[in-house]
Amino acid sequence: MPAPFHLLHHHHNYITIFFFFLLLLLFFPIHSLTPGSSVSVENTDDIITSPNSLFTAGFHKVGDNAYCFAIWFSDHLPTTSRTIVWMANRDEPVNGKHSKLSLQKDGNLVLTDAGRYIIWSTQTRSNNSMNLQLHDTGNLILQEQGTLVWQSFDHPTDTLLPNQPFTKNTQLVASTSPTNYSSGFYKLFFDTDSILRLHYDSLETTTIFWPDPSLRPWEVGRYQYLYSQRASLDSQGRFNSTDGLGFVSADFGYGPQRMMKIDMDGNLRLYSLVKHGTSMEWKVQWQAVSHSCRIHGVCGQNSLCTYSQDSGRTCTCLHGYKMVNSKDWSYGCEPDFKVCKPEDKDFVELRYVEFYSYDIRYHRNYTLDACKNNCLHDCACQGFQFGYDDDGTYYCYIKTILYNGYQMGFYNPMYIKLPKTLVSSFQQKPIKYKSSFHCSNPITVTPIIRSYENRPDNKMIPFLLIIGCVIGFIEIICILFFWIKTHRTSVRTNQSYYYSPAVTPFRKFTYSELKKATSNFRHEIGRGAAGVVYKGRLADNRISAIKKLKSISNHQNEDEFQAEISTIGRLNHKNLTETWGYCAEGQHRLIVYEYMENGSLAENLRLRKLNWDTLLDVVKGTVKGLAYLHEECLEWVLHCDVKPHNILLDGNYNPKVADFGLSRVLDRGDVKNSRFSTTRGTRGYMAPEWVFKLPITSKVDVFSYGVVVLEMITGRGPGGKKERMDEDGETEAGVVEWVRNRVSELEGNGSESWVEDVANGTISGVFDRGMVEKLIRIALLCAEDDMEVRPSKSQVVNMLLDQVNSR
Structure with a gap:
């Protein structure tokens, strides 16, 4: 064979191999x-x-x-x-x-x-x-x-696959609509009390609707305040969560493909891919909420949700109201009448109807006429629920917003306030609980309009450079002329702009700075109702805790945010977390705090890392910080959520109260205006004033502090569940009731070791028995149901100092 032909033959082989691999790339799937x-x-x-x-x-x-x-x-x-x-x-x-x-x-x-x-x-x-x-x-x-x-x-986005872990750092967020995959109003996440919950969070309101908020957690088989938050769905269709939630798919066993998804209607469902005839389809095998009308926000404000086996769920506006958006019920309804005087208003009765929550007052032992009169003379009142307790006592809940309305056999009637002209028409033509809204048109995809500049041709670059230089030269001349003419005025204006938040002594960060500091909000170190906390490194290499708050959507909330930031700037105490700066850019609201190396008191109590001396320092430091908020600030600052999770420890285990900046700021001594629209705090640490809707004073923080001290001494959670379970695993009464009963029982029997019995080995190392006894009695006094009996924070400080000096 001639040499050239031999080389051509080998060359042909290389070309064949090349095209073979090219075909592999074109027709075979990519795996990585x-x-x-x-x-x-x-x-x-x-x-x-x-x-x-x-x-x-x-x-x-x-x-x-x-x-x-x-x-x-x-x-x-x-x-x-x-x-x-x-x-x-x-x-x-x-x-x-x-x-x-x-x-x-x-x-x-x-x-x-x-x-x-x-x-x-x-x-x-x-x-x-x-x-x-x-x-x-x-x-x-x-x-x-x-x-x-x-x-x-x-x-994850809105779907959990088999064997995919779900933790406190993750959440499922429903899509907005079947054709809009953007984040909607419904979320599944672990709440601050370690319970897996479904949450409705719209621009106007936010609320928890699953598990049933009218029931206590243990009544639905859930467990609170656990140090582990984790859930998963296995390959057989079994779901387990650390808070006690557990169930199995209706088609339990290996075989079908499964997924758990939070749907756009807010319900959490488990699906299996099953054969239906000659095709395959996703079938629901479990769902969290059986009655779809119990899902909050499904029909929006001023509307009523009804359900039947034939037509499913339907929405309708209340009498006298009309739809806000004819294509979307989540916007709810708005009044089709003008506001009028009380004497021009009356009520219509809706039977078997309830509007859950948004109560501004609760009146016990009221007649129907008394309830009507109370609502008529309150502009904020939109209606009331009237009924009676098991003991025959009548009551009414005065409501400021008509949200989450549904009809499902609720016995106590609902009364809606309307103009008398509409009341008469309602009586002539009773309300029909049928939806007047029908989707006659097919679902359409809303186009997303965007424009991008075309890449410039290389031939245009010299021409554009010449034009840019000419424009830049003209701008420089104009700027110099303007600066000479208005130098003094410009300097004053710039200084005024730069120091616009003059009352805040800390820095205003940009959103991009904080996004970079947290590596795009990657390292989450805490989560609460107001937002999520991330660990970050600032440009000056300081390690910080950066709290990202929920978006602020109106000017009133913006003013409140700026006012509270100004108040935080004037707080200065060694037992309060130090604020380094904030960000108020667009819809972004963030606050930058100092980072606490030893984490929260809750974590240290769980790990039993604190000896007696450190524990006593935490007790004294915490009350000093709260006393400063209550009595030494110009404004009256209430924390409203004192608990071990919000008491942080620095590198030397010095306690610092956290999450106080956005709690509540009031004029000092203005008790008459201290009623809150919603309850605040964490169950177990909340004072009775929240439940009975009494005026809120600094004594609510005193109550919470007492519960925290008893938890530190006994090792028991606020709800009674032991952090150190006995062999029988029993669950007892709340920590306050338990300690009070033990002290009364043991002292009545003449026992001198009741302190050791209450502490029960929780405090590591040698401790001062007399000081522990004093702490228990002070904590029980702080946790009294009657707020008049509780001491102030300064009085608690004096009690502790007197005891220390007398040792």
Whole structure:
């Protein structure tokens, strides 16, 4: 064979091998991404599949020229679209041109919009080779040489897959609508009391509706204040949660594909993929709320929800009201009448109807006429629930908002306040509980309008540079001329602008600064009703705790935020957490605190890390901090949520009261105006004033402090559940009642060791028996039901100091 022909033959073999591998790339699915590779939105075949082909990851169209990177079940069902189980950018869709998901060479997984704007990233870094894979479980995993670096299971959207952990750092958020995947109003999360709850959080109101808020946790089989919050669904359809919630799927056992999802209507459901005829479909095997009208917010304000087996759930506006948005019931209804004088108003009676919560007053032993008269002369009153207790005593709940209305056999009638003209028409034509709203048109996808500048042609660059230089030269001349003419006025104006929050001595941060400091809010260290706390490193290398509050949507809330920030700026005490700054940018509200190295008192009590001397210092330091808030500030600052979780310990175990900045600020001594629209605090630590709607004073913090001290000494939770369970695992009365009974019983028997019995080995090391006895008696005095009997915080300080000096 001639030499040239021999070389041509080998060259032909290389070309064949090249095209063979090219065909593999084009027709076989991708199972992973390596550094430098990407998935493009423009190529519909550019996807990542799991090895078992059950799951697919790629770009999913969510609107007109709008896409999200998502994971879905690979099999398309005949009557439905893709079953999405996870999304990276559900609230920020990307453009249909030049957008891509890329695994950069530095180890960061980045979603880029239109080839230029970073929308989402994992914020990961690595000097070694990284690899992105979609596993058979539906978990998208970024790993470095076999070590897990990031996974989608830690950041769920609205779906929980089998064996996916659900913790205190995660939550499920429902979609807005079937065609709008953005975050809606309903959430599933572990609350601050360690209970798994369903939460309705709209722009106007926020409320918990599952488990049933009218029942206590133990009445529905839940357990509070646990130090572990974790739940999961296994492959057989069994769900277990640390708070006691547990159930099994109706088709329990291995076999069908399953998923747990919080649907757009707010209900939590467990689905199985089952065969129906010749096709497959998702069937509900369990749901959290059996009566869909009990889900808060489903029909909006001033509306009524009814349910029947035939027509399902329907919504209707109350008599005299009309829909706000004819296409969406979540907006509720608005009055179709003008506000008039009390003498022009009357009531209509709705039987078997209840509007849950939003009570501004409770009147016991009231007649129906007394309830009507009370509501008529209160502009805030929209109606009242009238009924009687088991002992035959009549009562009425005065309501300021008509929310969560439903008809389901509730015996006590509801009375709605309306103009007399509407009352008469209602009597002539009784209300019909049928929805007048029908979806006659098919569901349409709302286009997402966005525009992007085209990339300039290279030939235009010199021309644009010349124009830019000319414009820049003209601007410089104008700026110099304006500066010379208005130098003094400009300086005064700039200084006034820069020091606009003059009453705050700390810094105002930008949102981008705090986002960078927390690595895009990655390291969560705490969560509460007001927001989430993250650990961050500021530009000056100070470690801080950054609290991200809920969005503020109106000017009134903005004014309150600025006023409370000003008050925080004047607080200065060694036993209060120090505030370093805040952010008020757009809808973002954040507060920057000092970071406490030794965590919360609750965590230290659980680990039994505190000896007697440290415990005593915490008791004294905490009461000094609260006494400062109550009696030394210019304003009257109530904490309203004193508990071990809100008492933090610095590097030297010095206690500092936290979460006081946004509690409540009132004029000192203005008890008449100290009624709160909603209760505040944590069950078990709340004073009786909250329950009986009495005037709220500083004595509510005194009560909570007493419960905390007893918890520190006895090791028992506020609700009575032992932190150190006996062998029989019994559950006893609340800690206050238990201690009071033990002291009375043992002293009555002449026992001299009742202090040791109450402490029961909780306090580590040697302790002063006399001081412990004094602490118990002071704590019981603070936790008295009668607020007049409780001492003030300064009196408690004096009691403790007198005891210390007498030792």
